[in-house]
Amino acid sequence: MTAAVQDEALAIAALRQRPRRDHEASFFFWDPAFGCASVKILPGEFYVHDQDVAITTTxxxxxxxxxxxxxxxxxxxxxxxxxxxxDASAGGRFGAFAMELLINELLKRGARRNALEAKVFGGGQVMKSLAGTLIGEKNVSFVQQFLASERIPLVGSDVLEVFPRKVCMFPRSGRVLCRRLPAAQVGQTEAQEAQYRAQLGRQRGGDVELFR
Known part of the structure; x- marks a missing residue:
């Protein structure tokens, strides 16, 4: 094992050894594009850190x-x-609970509520089966209203329109990268969201843009 590979393995192991809270992301990997450890967030999950790991989601x-x-x-x-x-059984898949999870963890880790800034992404109309429901627009409207009510300034966003997005955040610096994915990847994103929506139903009975 080379020194570089060993360092990568140690970085991933350190993240996996951290105590994990309910709904906290747990899929860790080494991202060669950024040269750092990364964590992938799935629907209903969140992640908070004070080092520049890469927090990613689609x-x-x-x-x-x-x-x-x-x-x-x-x-x-x-x-x-x-x-x-x-309700609590659905966890972070719902906006209000997801925002409270994230804010509470940030405050526990030393952030101050009156110092928080927000950047928001997603809400694209990519699922043909949900075209008439305006789910993306409702999600964006919700988070904008939530941030306004909590007096958290919205300093950057890339939302709505018709394409999926890949988002990568570096939590120490606050730097966020958002890539609008090509049409060829719409089907993959649609299938992933459909899978998680089905799970939720059972429980209830391009270009890179940098925002600073």
Missing amino acids: LGSCVAACLHDRTAGIGGMNHFMLPDAG
Whole structure:
């Protein structure tokens, strides 16, 4: 094993050894594009850190909110599917619960509520089966209203329109990259969201843009 590979393995192991909270992301990998350890957020999950690991997710009609305290050097991201509050059994798949999960964890880790800034992504109309439901628009409207009510300034966004997105956040610096994915990947994103929506139903009975 080379020194570089050993360092990568140690970085991933360190992330896996951290105590994990309910709904916290747990899929860790080494991202060669950024040269750092990464964590992938699935629908209903969140992640907070104070080091520049890469927090990543892929969005269709779902929304991800990235919150950051630049003075404390800590940030995090969530990924929710529906704006309704839902109940605890559905966890972070609902917007209100997802936002509370993220904010509470940031405060526990040393962020200050009055210092938080937000960047928001997703809400695209990519699922033909949901074209008449305006789920993406409702998700975006919810998070915008939530941030306004909590007096958290929205300093960057890439939302709505008709394509899926890949989002990558570096939580220490607050830097976020958003890539609009090509049409060829719409089907993959649609299938992923459909899978998670089915799970939720059972429980209830391009170009890279940098935002600073």
